[in-house]
Amino acid sequence: MTFDILILGCGAATPTAKHLPTSQLVNLHDKLFLIDCGEGTQMQLRRHKIKMQRIQHIFISHLHGDHYLGLVGLISSMHLLGRKNSLHLYGPPELEELVKLNLKVSQTYLEFPIIYHPVSGNELKLEFEDKTLEVYSFPLKHRIPCHGFLFKEKTKPPKIRKEIIQEYNLMPSQILLLKNRKEVVLENGEVLTVENSCIESSSPRKYAYCSDTMYWETLVPFIKDADILYHESTFLDSESDRAKATFHSTARQAGKIAKMANVGTLVLGHYSSRYNSEEDFIRQALEEFPNVVASNEGMVIQL
Amino acid sequence: MTFDILILGCGAATPTAKHLPTSQLVNLHDKLFLIDCGEGTQMQLRRHKIKMQRIQHIFISHLHGDHYLGLVGLISSMHLLGRKNSLHLYGPPELEELVKLNLKVSQTYLEFPIIYHPVSGNELKLEFEDKTLEVYSFPLKHRIPCHGFLFKEKTKPPKIRKEIIQEYNLMPSQILLLKNRKEVVLENGEVLTVENSCIESSSPRKYAYCSDTMYWETLVPFIKDADILYHESTFLDSESDRAKATFHSTARQAGKIAKMANVGTLVLGHYSSRYNSEEDFIRQALEEFPNVVASNEGMVIQL
Numbered sequence: 001m002t003f004d005i006l007i008l009g010c011g012a013a014t015p016t017a018k019h020l021p022t023s024q025l026v027n028l029h030d031k032l033f034l035i036d037c038g039e040g041t042q043m044q045l046r047r048h049k050i051k052m053q054r055i056q057h058i059f060i061s062h063l064h065g066d067h068y069l070g071l072v073g074l075i076s077s078m079h080l081l082g083r084k085n086s087l088h089l090y091g092p093p094e095l096e097e098l099v100k101l102n103l104k105v106s107q108t109y110l111e112f113p114i115i116y117h118p119v120s121g122n123e124l125k126l127e128f129e130d131k132t133l134e135v136y137s138f139p140l141k142h143r144i145p146c147h148g149f150l151f152k153e154k155t156k157p158p159k160i161r162k163e164i165i166q167e168y169n170l171m172p173s174q175i176l177l178l179k180n181r182k183e184v185v186l187e188n189g190e191v192l193t194v195e196n197s198c199i200e201s202s203s204p205r206k207y208a209y210c211s212d213t214m215y216w217e218t219l220v221p222f223i224k225d226a227d228i229l230y231h232e233s234t235f236l237d238s239e240s241d242r243a244k245a246t247f248h249s250t251a252r253q254a255g256k257i258a259k260m261a262n263v264g265t266l267v268l269g270h271y272s273s274r275y276n277s278e279e280d281f282i283r284q285a286l287e288e289f290p291n292v293v294a295s296n297e298g299m300v301i302q303l
Numbered sequence: 304m305t306f307d308i309l310i311l312g313c314g315a316a317t318p319t320a321k322h323l324p325t326s327q328l329v330n331l332h333d334k335l336f337l338i339d340c341g342e343g344t345q346m347q348l349r350r351h352k353i354k355m356q357r358i359q360h361i362f363i364s365h366l367h368g369d370h371y372l373g374l375v376g377l378i379s380s381m382h383l384l385g386r387k388n389s390l391h392l393y394g395p396p397e398l399e400e401l402v403k404l405n406l407k408v409s410q411t412y413l414e415f416p417i418i419y420h421p422v423s424g425n426e427l428k429l430e431f432e433d434k435t436l437e438v439y440s441f442p443l444k445h446r447i448p449c450h451g452f453l454f455k456e457k458t459k460p461p462k463i464r465k466e467i468i469q470e471y472n473l474m475p476s477q478i479l480l481l482k483n484r485k486e487v488v489l490e491n492g493e494v495l496t497v498e499n500s501c502i503e504s505s506s507p508r509k510y511a512y513c514s515d516t517m518y519w520e521t522l523v524p525f526i527k528d529a530d531i532l533y534h535e536s537t538f539l540d541s542e543s544d545r546a547k548a549t550f551h552s553t554a555r556q557a558g559k560i561a562k563m564a565n566v567g568t569l570v571l572g573h574y575s576s577r578y579n580s581e582e583d584f585i586r587q588a589l590e591e592f593p594n595v596v597a598s599n600e601g602m603v604i605q606l
Contacts, residue, residue, distance in 0.1 A: 015345045039372075046320055065376050069342075073324075092408070097404065101401060102372075
């Protein structure tokens, strides 16, 4: 099943010729989720031939412009291109007022509903789920309220070995019991368990997204064991004071968090416009954690 | 003296891989004026190495997203890059509420003043002037309130011929009279006039900008004799019904307006995303008016 992330923008607040402001597209089991929507996101979607109407859920981490200023343009284009399907917006409570004011001044009357899901709180919180996946929000530590998002597959039920089904001629109700990890006691007194009758499915995959945050160990439990962690790295060691003052992280700090959280791979991004290359970001993070990738526009990360 | 226009974006509302939403930079006597500020404008300024802090006046024609959604991002970047100088914003009255709400939710406290100049009304109205130039607003006919802008040089005073100054040993007060097109009566009874003593300066140049409008002959007097007219041409003849229904123009209609207004050159733009090339726009406009240019991102038009 598909689980990948397309980097649409990975620069920080002021524009550069090299990077666009933050946005990522998560394809999880062929559902498209947009995370953050900086200025230019709709142009990036077009450039990468993504059908914007396939996006049903948009998650906005916080209301700094480089994370949401592309949202109203995207919504307007969805409208102009004839959208009828609901759009779910997850983000700070003020997002609703912002979107509504923009639609009001442009006298835009959408023909599709927007369902607002205000994101707040200090815990891991389930925001969306369907049969096979879940999306959680969790707090980050930034200058204004800010949340990260965790995309994960649900644990799949164990598969019952074919020969067991045939040998014991299992009934549907017995199969269901095993899939729900319960024991089945047969007429002859024999007991079937997950251990003696099933094959465990591959372990569910997790992607953790930490858009803008200072170094904050409190978030480690929320992102524990993620296969991929995107953690902002606005600055290098040389600007660590500035990182603290502006509630951002250095690449090294991102590496430390990745190590503590025992993630698979760390993806860096949100580079300050003062830097021309990502080499030093990778080098400094690698001194803390062995698997590091520097995000770039157009990169696809597969889980 | 410089008078040129840099096209930053000339597409219409929905994004294409080819065009960006509307924005233009007018350099008039080395003052920079931004007209409209679609999503991506700050990236375009960066791409063209324009120092954004040099922009002191921004004119927004109307509040459809493709004409203003880059504004808050630009203001935020001006702030992050240390701006202290005032910024003058000319546009629909609701612009102030929009900008202020965005600054509030991001908890951005600007260190420079924004001076809001609400634009409204049905007449040619002076919005800004200094010693050498004037900017006017005038109404367009669109689905929501929308204004065009006219940039013009002031008429320069006539230059007094050097030999006249020497021959008659003119006093400063006499020179001033001639510059103000008054007569000077000399002691010997001789009369100096502009006609017999001066050289007229070159005639002042005018640029007229009509962002979004349906075919509307009422605007002709406002843009009369402009050296350059930018007039939107969202559609081709084949979509003329759609042009009318959406309060937009065809390239042919732009050509008709250019002819009636006796302008020098017509610049087309705001092309609907349904078209892949500008050839037919030029061809259809040329059937109405002889001097036609199709705008494109990065194009510089000199007056």
